[in-house]
Amino acid sequence: MRLWRRVSRNVAGGGVCAFAAMLGGQSTPAEAFDFSSLDVFGLFGSKEQPPAVSTSTLPYQLSFDLGDAADAKALTRTLQDASLLYRLRQDAPPDGETLARRMAADLNPLVDALWSQGYFNAEVAIAVDGVALKPGVEPGAALVRAAETHRNREPVPITVRIQPGPVFGLRNVAVVERGEGAPVIADPAKVSKLKPGDAATSGALRAAQAALVDHLRNQSRPLAKVVEMRPVVDHAARIMDVTYVVEPGPLAGFGAVTIGETGDIPPAVVRSFIYLEPGDPYSPKALADTRKSVATIPAIGSVRIREADKLDAAGNLPVFVDVTERPKRLIGFSARYSTIDGPAVKTYWEHRNLFGGAERLRLEGDIFLAPRINGTKISSFDDFERSDLGGRFTVSFMKPALWGTRYDWLVDGTGARERVGTNRYGGYTARYANVTTAIRRRFSDTFSVQAGLEVERGQTSDVLGQVDYTLVGIPLSVKYDSTDSLLDATRGIRATASVTPYPSFLGSTVNVVQSKAAVSGYYAIDEDARYVLAGRVGLGSIAGEKLADIPATRRFYAGGGGSVRGYAYRTLSPLGPLGQLTGGRSLFEASVEARIKVTDTIGLVPFFDAGMAFESSIPNFKQELQYSAGLGLRYYTPIGPIRLDVAAPLNARKGDKPVAIYISIGQAF
Incomplete structure (x- = not known):
């Protein structure tokens, strides 16, 4: 799942570019697992060899050229994960036009992948025999002809050329409350663990988002969530400022504890090992301790604790506990x-x-x-x-x-x-x-x-x-x-x-x-x-x-x-x-x-x-x-x-x- 979508790709003169956040909690379409990613372990045979040449299809050989990038190996793996061309390399298209459209569809995901690693000034091009396709340009007849010249002779040589440029760093990190605009966390850098100069990668920003929610939940705010992330990239300065907009939610305690599925174990036995009482301050640690306590019952194999999605009439959060029984x-x-x-x-x-x-x-x-x-x-x-x-x-x-x-x-x-x-x-x-x-x-x-x-x-x-x-x-x-x-x-x-x-x-x-x-x-x-x-x-x-x-x-x-x-x-x-x-x-x-x-x-x-x-x-x-x-x-x-x-x-x-x-x-x- 991408962390953000682009609003604009380039700003003349090195201006400022803003992004709309895509939050970690949003759903995304399910994707089939690509077993070809296991090729590095040699478990399913090599998929690096393209299909055999034929008159009815146009197989291709894909390579990545990252120049002198310091982390070329890791970045290549990231680009392969994002690339449609790479995932479909064993499914040869029927003609040059279809292949050209597949190449064009790869450009935006590749740019997204580079931005997720902090390369906001990266240049991307996909070329066949010197005919290059760049973002914002529709594939032309020259690209189709270059691909068709390889029909029934050899796989089409496709090269993804990347000039990643420098990794952008973070500058300012702010956390504000939705609707209020006021800071809600006194020291956001300490909580988020984002420091000026850190690489502005999607992984770091996503981890910071989780850390902010955990911090608020540890303050007895069980409904806390980050509703928006506003990254702003300055291409000229090669830095990013980011603002997290949060809904801290109200302070709450624990509500009623409901014992659900217990198999052949009496619910009263499970309840005896739960030390949460209605009105106790909400705490993720208390839930973890409850899971550990219930699991000490020899008859219990696993413990699942669910939280309600809203508070009860008293302003407390109901909790539901389900257990599975071990073999007797x-x-x-x-x-x-x-x-x-x-x-x-x-x-x-x-x-x-x-x-x-x-x-x-x-x-x-x-x-x-x-x-x-x-x-x-x-x-x-x-x-x-x-x-x-x-x-x-x-x-x-x-x-x-x-x-x-x-x-x-x-x-x-x-x-x-x-x-x-x-x-x-x-x-x-x-x-x-x-x-x-x-x-x-x-x-x-x-x-x-x-x-x-x-x-x-x-x-x-x-x-x-x-x-x-x-x-x-x-x-x-x-x-x-x-x-x-x-x-x-x-x-x-x-x-x-x-x-x-x-x-x-x-x-x-x-x-x-x-x-x-x-x-x-x-x-x-x-x-x-x-x-x-x-x-x-x-x-x-x-x-x-x-x-x-x-x-x-x-x-x-x-x-x-x-x-x-x-x-x-x-x-x-x-x-x-x-x-x-x-x-x-x-x-x-x-x-x-x-x-x-x-x-x-x-x-x-x-x-x-x-x-x-x-x-x-x-x-x-x-x-x-x-x-x-x-x-x-x-x-x-x-x-x-x-x-x-x-x-x-x-x-x-x-x-x-x-x-x-x-x-x-x-x-x-």
């Missing part, structure tokens, strides 16, 4: 591997609408190679023992929006047999079963609190001895998440904190209070988030019993792919008898990353990690921390980045491997 059942398989943590496989099954209320039931089974911690190795298949396999089975159930409220019911169960550590530093073995049920209260799309009841029975064994235990606790937690993505956050903060007392009067054999907290932040340096700084800090504490009386699975350890990369999983902790790991009663972890997108699909991530578990119930920073650094490679896909991290310990202990490799989906934090 899911079964899958995954595998992972790290050079330190070893291989693991997982299978899972999920039902996303179990009882017709968007309930999710998920079953998972993990099998992994449990590391040897007794000084022996698996050198051959005959060395393998049943105890070298670890396993974990989990079941989770969620009932969202209890009775249409913002309360969710959660149930999680886990049964596991695992062995954690290394031959060099030992570790622990554990068998346990855990069941937790909780109620979560969502206050907004970013903030929630949760309280529940937890029961766990198990047995752990390590260098400090064997602990047979029962834990009955009351887990309390709070979560805040303002990030823009779960797997690849570029902006926002993610914070969680929990405290769980396990008092003996509830039946716990270990009377402790466990606390955890983690916060991560993400800052995009540029608007397109190609450069992102990310940081994370994690803390933990256990108060109450002595270290030896606490189950090894509940003690704190650092190290591994989600902690201090480069060190084996859960191997950073105090050392007890025989230099073996004991775990700690407190934890500190920190990570920083620079996420750099080299291309749209490839990224590099240099990172630095630090952490350690401590014997005291509060981190003791007089004790040495363990550090690591590395470089990650990211391959960005529609579902999230595929992560490959190579990490090396900076102050390695004896027995630590020099390098560790981690592969997974999603960022490290």
Whole structure:
């Protein structure tokens, strides 16, 4: 679609030429997609060769001559896209007169294409054997004869000669209100991002138009629109002044939220995840947050939010929400591997609408190679023992929006047999079963609190001895998440904190209070988030019993792919008898990353990690921390980045491997 139509092509003496705007919102006739544009990829064979010569048609060979234009390749592509001659090059006309008319019809679109790139003094001519056709001139008999001389001999050689001249720059940018004539935006250059001297291209002007509308909508003006654009070109000075005429529309809030199509999902469940209320100030960000919030319901595949085209009687804008349901059942398989943590496989099954209320039931089974911690190795298949396999089975159930409220019911169960550590530093073995049920209260799309009841029975064994235990606790937690993505956050903060007392009067054999907290932040340096700084800090504490009386699975350890990369999983902790790991009663972890997108699909991530578990119930920073650094490679896909991290310990202990490799989906934090 052209940005403007010409009112006059040239002004004698370099005068001023005005254009009538063609707004981006106007409809244009549909055009068939030209698959020949894919020729550059070699997908459909070459279309550069003209049809064979014949007595009944007049095929032609088209070329573009742009002289010494600096951006000749890109400009040629723009001209080809606008050219009727180029699009119809495989459809040979029957005679020279038809070909001449086709050439004449190409002139105005070519001039439009040049003007859209800022070439307002461009000269255009289409020639056959030296006979040229220029804008404003009708094709004559000489051009027809020149074309006919090639009949049944060779394709007619047609050359599009362009002298683009200089690119015009912008000078003044103004934004005025329709009918008032007064400025409506204090700093239009800042909002439109158009600066004096910028190239006066249609793409820049169209992007500025969208930015102006977005700015007004962000001021709670949902009906804002640009009704006219008035570009004025001074050919002598080679500059353009442009004025945008806008209708800002009234200030408005959100009106009624109507739930439309939901499939088999109850509308009340969808409404529970919408935090817009009638009268709230209108905000495009609030709509984006609503879409993201509703999409967190596991049963929902996509969310569509529509705005009314006019305000209601109260001066608010009604909103309509439609969702599509995901397939109800899911079964899958995954595998992972790290050079330190070893291989693991997982299978899972999920039902996303179990009882017709968007309930999710998920079953998972993990099998992994449990590391040897007794000084022996698996050198051959005959060395393998049943105890070298670890396993974990989990079941989770969620009932969202209890009775249409913002309360969710959660149930999680886990049964596991695992062995954690290394031959060099030992570790622990554990068998346990855990069941937790909780109620979560969502206050907004970013903030929630949760309280529940937890029961766990198990047995752990390590260098400090064997602990047979029962834990009955009351887990309390709070979560805040303002990030823009779960797997690849570029902006926002993610914070969680929990405290769980396990008092003996509830039946716990270990009377402790466990606390955890983690916060991560993400800052995009540029608007397109190609450069992102990310940081994370994690803390933990256990108060109450002595270290030896606490189950090894509940003690704190650092190290591994989600902690201090480069060190084996859960191997950073105090050392007890025989230099073996004991775990700690407190934890500190920190990570920083620079996420750099080299291309749209490839990224590099240099990172630095630090952490350690401590014997005291509060981190003791007089004790040495363990550090690591590395470089990650990211391959960005529609579902999230595929992560490959190579990490090396900076102050390695004896027995630590020099390098560790981690592969997974999603960022490290």
